Amino acid sequence: MHIAGVRLRLLELPLGAPFRPAWGRGRVQTELVVLLCEVRTDTGLTGLGAAHGGLEAAVTIDRFVTPHLLGQDPFQVERLAAVIRDAEILGAPAYGMEIPLWDLLGKAAGMPVCQLWGGGAARVRAYCATGELRGARERARDVAQLADGGFRAVKLRFHHDDPRDDLAVARAVRDQVGDRIELMVDANQAGADPGLSGHRAWDFRTALAVARELEDLGVSWLEEPLPRHDLSGLARLRDRLATLRLAGGEDSHGLGEFRLLLERECFDILQPDALKSETASAIRHLAAFAGLAGVAVIPHTWGSGISLLAHLHLAASLPNCGYLEFPHDPPSGFTAAARDQLLAEPLVIDDEGCVRVPPRPGFGFALDEERAERHTVRVIERGDSW
Ligand SMILES: [Mg+2]
Structure with missing residues (x-):
């Protein structure tokens, strides 16, 4: 099994009402920005996760992480984590890219990640x-x-x-x-x-x-x-x-x-x-x-x-x-x-x-695909077509 594709989807989701974070004086937030990260294998398994940040994280992952994941064994998490860690030398923190790998592993094993x-x-x-x-x-x-x-x-x-x-x-x-x-x-x-x-x-x-x-x-x-x-x-x-x-x-x-x-x-x-x-x-x-x-x-x-x-x-x-x-x-x-x-x-x-903890394989994400699609503002895909 190897990693055949990586897809990053930038979403802007409505918050419904303003949110004024205590840590960002003067900031009024009306949207929740989410970068969904997916890793797919040649066997059709998909692992899902999210990264911290928006477009800046997407660019970092696409430039410094994705090229080193494609073709690799997704179960070699500790080895791939070294690439994920080092991405921060030149870009935004990309640590979240380990999440889809663990999600994949859990799904392949048929058990929740915490197990x-x-x-x-x-x-x-x-x-x-x-x-x-x-x-x-x-x-x-x-x-x-x-x-x-x-x-x-x-x-x-x-x-x-x-x-x-x-x-x-x-x-x-x-x-x-x-x-x-x-x-x-x-x-x-x-x-x-x-x-x-x-x-x-x-x-x-x-x-x-x-x-x-x-x-x-x-x-x-x-x-x-x-x-x-x-x-x-x-x-x-x-x-x-x-x-x-x-x-x-x-x-x-x-x-x-x-x-x-x-x-x-x-x-x-x-x-x-x-x-x-x-x-x-x-x-x-x-x-x-x-x-x-x-x-x-x-x-x-x-x-x-x-x-x-x-x-x-x-x-x-x-x-x-x-x-x-x-x-x-x-x-x-x-x-x-x-x-x-x-x-x-x-x-x-x-x-x-x-x-x-949901007793589902992987992290147990049940993604509302329709909603995700509706609020996607940018997609970066590499590898096999999605
Ligand atoms: Mg805190």
């Missing part, structure tokens, strides 16, 4: 990852509704001009929902979005003051409290906290950077993303070493249901994980329904706030 990865949990506890900044009263009401809807954990965003306004939101939420919800906070301080002005980065003392308040509120983890290269600041901050855990790493790239984060003892929780930080197989290797240091690996994910489903298998397979990031922030346009609009079977939480 190929050694088994693991049948379901994973979802934490609802909100994305917008809102006022205290509004956010408290919204989190209460999420709790009523079955979520057991919710992550808030901190990015107000004055961190005291962020803390007021967390306090209002805790007052409203009490202990029935586990709370996390993402400060998104690792890096500013390129080209957007107005990002006011926290310094060490701000991060420490906020973290101490969050400890008092019983928050589980604080994510990205400092710039991603301030390794000594992160380690110092972590050292001064008693119960609050530090999380981060979604903006790091490659195993080497994650090794540094481990060696410098920056985080209690590493959050690699199998589309933009490293390949899924490398994240699994990382998790083994993180486990030795008592560090959890709870992958980051954002974007479409395709990437969420891949990360669900990854989270289920890692012994030191236990959570699935579940992007969903009604009443903005970024909801689970908008996120999963390409899936015939959207991902939902059960009555204990967990997401079940």
Whole structure:
């Protein structure tokens, strides 16, 4: 069996209502951009996945990955992953190209990918990852509704001009929902979005003051409290906290950077993303070493249901994980329904706030082909005709 074709489809999907990401000051998002990646074999098997980014990722994959996949054995995932990793030297992160290979493998073996990865949990506890900044009263009401809807954990965003306004939101939420919800906070301080002005980065003392308040509120983890290269600041901050855990790493790239984060003892929780930080197989290797240091690996994910489903298998397979990031922030346009609009079977939480791993071969993507076609704006195909 060999790889006979690679197809990249760029989709622009409607969100239905505007979404204003906390991490991109001034940005109003009305579309969900998805790059679908498919790898087909000469026997007619197709593996599906998604990559991080839009056209820039498509160009990178087409120039630096596809030519090295065509004609190769798709089951040599670790070997092909080297090509996928190195694409980033000259282009956008292409780590997501490993996803269709694992999907192929699962389909060929007739089993879910997380079983190929050694088994693991049948379901994973979802934490609802909100994305917008809102006022205290509004956010408290919204989190209460999420709790009523079955979520057991919710992550808030901190990015107000004055961190005291962020803390007021967390306090209002805790007052409203009490202990029935586990709370996390993402400060998104690792890096500013390129080209957007107005990002006011926290310094060490701000991060420490906020973290101490969050400890008092019983928050589980604080994510990205400092710039991603301030390794000594992160380690110092972590050292001064008693119960609050530090999380981060979604903006790091490659195993080497994650090794540094481990060696410098920056985080209690590493959050690699199998589309933009490293390949899924490398994240699994990382998790083994993180486990030795008592560090959890709870992958980051954002974007479409395709990437969420891949990360669900990854989270289920890692012994030191236990959570699935579940992007969903009604009443903005970024909801689970908008996120999963390409899936015939959207991902939902059960009555204990967990997401079940679908018992289908591969990652279990059931793509709504008609919808995908309707919103495709660009196609790049190589190899046999599709
Ligand atoms: Mg984050």
